[in-house]
Amino acid sequence: MKKASYLAVLAISICLSSCMTSFGINFDLITGGTYEYKVPTRVENAFEGEIGPATNEGKTLAEVRLSQGKHVLPSLGKATVLVLPISFLGSSFGPSFQSDLAHALNGAAKDTQYYESVTSFYQKSSYGKCQLQFEIAPVYFTTHSPESALTSTDTSQGEDKGAYFVQHAYAKYLEGKSKEELARFDANGDGVLDAVMGVYSCRDSKLAQYANDPLQYFGAYTSWVNPDESLLMPMSCYSWLSYDYLYRYADLSSPAVDAHFFIREVGHMYGLESYGKYVGGLDNADGGTLDHNAFSKLILGWAKPIVAKGKGSLNLNASIIDGECLLLPSSASGAMNPFGEYILVEYYSPQGLNARDAGRSYDGSPKGYGRSGVKVYHVDARLEQKEYPVLHLMESGKTNTFEKDGKASDATLFASGYTFDIATFGESFFPKKTTMNNGEGFPYRIHIDSLGAASCRLSVE
Numbered sequence: 001m002k003k004a005s006y007l008a009v010l011a012i013s014i015c016l017s018s019c020m021t022s023f024g025i026n027f028d029l030i031t032g033g034t035y036e037y038k039v040p041t042r043v044e045n046a047f048e049g050e051i052g053p054a055t056n057e058g059k060t061l062a063e064v065r066l067s068q069g070k071h072v073l074p075s076l077g078k079a080t081v082l083v084l085p086i087s088f089l090g091s092s093f094g095p096s097f098q099s100d101l102a103h104a105l106n107g108a109a110k111d112t113q114y115y116e117s118v119t120s121f122y123q124k125s126s127y128g129k130c131q132l133q134f135e136i137a138p139v140y141f142t143t144h145s146p147e148s149a150l151t152s153t154d155t156s157q158g159e160d161k162g163a164y165f166v167q168h169a170y171a172k173y174l175e176g177k178s179k180e181e182l183a184r185f186d187a188n189g190d191g192v193l194d195a196v197m198g199v200y201s202c203r204d205s206k207l208a209q210y211a212n213d214p215l216q217y218f219g220a221y222t223s224w225v226n227p228d229e230s231l232l233m234p235m236s237c238y239s240w241l242s243y244d245y246l247y248r249y250a251d252l253s254s255p256a257v258d259a260h261f262f263i264r265e266v267g268h269m270y271g272l273e274s275y276g277k278y279v280g281g282l283d284n285a286d287g288g289t290l291d292h293n294a295f296s297k298l299i300l301g302w303a304k305p306i307v308a309k310g311k312g313s314l315n316l317n318a319s320i321i322d323g324e325c326l327l328l329p330s331s332a333s334g335a336m337n338p339f340g341e342y343i344l345v346e347y348y349s350p351q352g353l354n355a356r357d358a359g360r361s362y363d364g365s366p367k368g369y370g371r372s373g374v375k376v377y378h379v380d381a382r383l384e385q386k387e388y389p390v391l392h393l394m395e396s397g398k399t400n401t402f403e404k405d406g407k408a409s410d411a412t413l414f415a416s417g418y419t420f421d422i423a424t425f426g427e428s429f430f431p432k433k434t435t436m437n438n439g440e441g442f443p444y445r446i447h448i449d450s451l452g453a454a455s456c457r458l459s460v461e
């Protein structure tokens with residue numbers, strides 16, 4: 001595998017002045033450099049207008065998913081994920097697999113020699129609110145080759161192939177264990193394993209082109225099985241992905257490793273869904289690149305929403321600093337419910353967890369946003385509605401290209417001087433044209449006054 005010519009690293013000069021109006025961002029594009037985690041200092045801000053409560057008042061995502069029969073990985077506090085390496089005949093793990101996997105999952109960011117480990121990513125993405133750990137079990141050897149796994153009826157049993165092998169590897173892991181030894185895998189104490197990750201030794205369907213894998217069982221996915229109460233500790237949430245993802249998409253060689261795919265699947269373990277075409281194919285929960293968006297952070301309990309109840313202005317910190325976002329409910333009551341309908345505003349900056357992927361494309365995905373700009377989302381996360389997209393990223397060009405499978409780009413972001421209101425965007429972006437999906441009006445006009453290194457200045461008119 002050849003070494004990649006890495007993404008240009010963005011070295012950003014940071015102005016710590018609290019003055020917002022004129023400082024710009026200087027980009028020095030350095031090719032072949034290493035990823036650096038740089039985040040500017042937060043700017044003290046105040047919404048100069050009436051604000052609502054800056055706390056989550058609705059259900060948590062974990063509660064919502066449990067009501068849908070899914071036990072998810074806790075997104076707040078400590079949690080330990082059990083990792084089961086699964087070896088197929090004729091496709092053994094490489095000699096450095098154990099240390100490479102440990103670096104990608106549990107290492108410090110620098111141990112990966114590329115980006116972040118899964119734990120360092122989530123420590124930063126959650127602003128220290130979640131502390132993940134992974135425990136890697138001994139390798140489980142199947143009696144199947146990848147091809148026989150795909151063709152054998154033994155490996156189906158109504159479940160997908162991944163579920164079959166993870167469940168068998170887990171049953172083997174449980175041999176000789178006590179309930180006390182398993183308690184660390186049940187951080188939320190509900191008696192069900194919080195999450196288990198099956199990492200298989202063969203290449204995925206895309207690269208290996210297995211003859212009998214039309215459903216791409218050898219891919220990367222997260223799903224749930226019904227807890228088997230006869231087990232010492234039943235499992236439910238599992239991920240399934242190839243060790244090859246450690247190297248392939250970033251074109252790396254051991255000991256350098258890429259955790260992007262593992263990071264994305266852990267997002268799904270937390271209960272995040274793929275958002276589909278209305279985010280323009282550029283989101284951690286979809287393509288696996290960049291930091292998680294403000295809505296994902298809101299429902300995981302990591303964001304700091306500022307809820308506006310009327311007109312005013314504010315300095316909004318870049319999301320990478322502290323998870324700040326501006327939430328404008330459709331209803332005049334100003335009630336805040338993450339699983340309601342509202343406009344959510346986030347200041348994106350190509351720094352911190354975004355720096356590695358800014359301007360870079362993985363496996364045909366859109367390039368990560370390479371410049372700072374404001375993201376405006378129409379959120380319709382009402383639990384009872386199935387008709388509309390949960391998350392629709394507005395396109396600053398005022399043409400809804402995503403509905404025709406257009407992809408996000410730097411031009412999607414709202415720049416200084418741009419505005420958003422339903423009078424302008426309703427026709428193309430809102431199914432009901434002049435109102436929100438719930439029939440309520442959206443009485444605000446959001447104006448982007450200026451973009452700075454640490455924060456942007458917004459007016460709600």
Ligand SMILES: [Ca+2]
Nearest residue numbers: 186192193194
């Ligand atoms: Ca649990």
